Amino acid sequence: MIRIAIVEDEINYQEQLIGFLRRFEQDRGENIEIETFTDGDGIVENYNAQFDIILMDVQMRFMDGMSAAEEIRKIDSEVVIIFITNMAQYAIKGYAVDALDYVLKPISYFPFSQRLNRAIDRMKKRESHFITIKIKGGVQRLQVSDIYYIESLGHKIVYSTKEGDFVGSGTMKDLEKELASFHFFRGNKGYLINLEHVDGMNENCAVVKGENLPISRTKRKAFMEALSNYWGEVIK
Incomplete structure (x- = not known):
């Protein structure tokens, strides 16, 4: 079951999206539960993380989609948040709220289905990929998408995650290889950074959850290309 919210104040677009979701449901063989809202404040009120994907109109009368996404x-x-808009420039602003994608009005089924496929793949990838690390006295299982960055400190490996820091053993070379398919990039000898959590660049540092992680001069160009490709992947 995939739980999808449609937040759209124009009824004709709301109905079109419902129709596209039902068609997609048949095409892909998914079971989709749909709930609709006509304004941002409607979904924000009493929100309790009950949805897998939100299709969010940007321009609405009372609370716009960007403000609603910030609250969510x-x-x-x-x-997973996908913005519905008639202005492509909102895609850039969407990075601030970790929006996966955007769909331009007027909406057509093929690009919509492509974006929905990407959203479901991202959702399922987050659910199912873990790594197990060796820690003092045992092992720890970490969800890959919850790892912000990995730091090498002498003979120790420190995992900075949503649940806090974990100190383990191993080598950065092995971790770089293991996590290559999950958008991790070696910013320098000391850091392996999850591009999913990069909020921006500050001079020669990547900004990750308020931390400035240095990117070496020799790695900067490749890092920027990897980051641009990752950001392009989620909005193309």
């Missing part, structure tokens, strides 16, 4: 992100860091 305070509660739910996992829900």
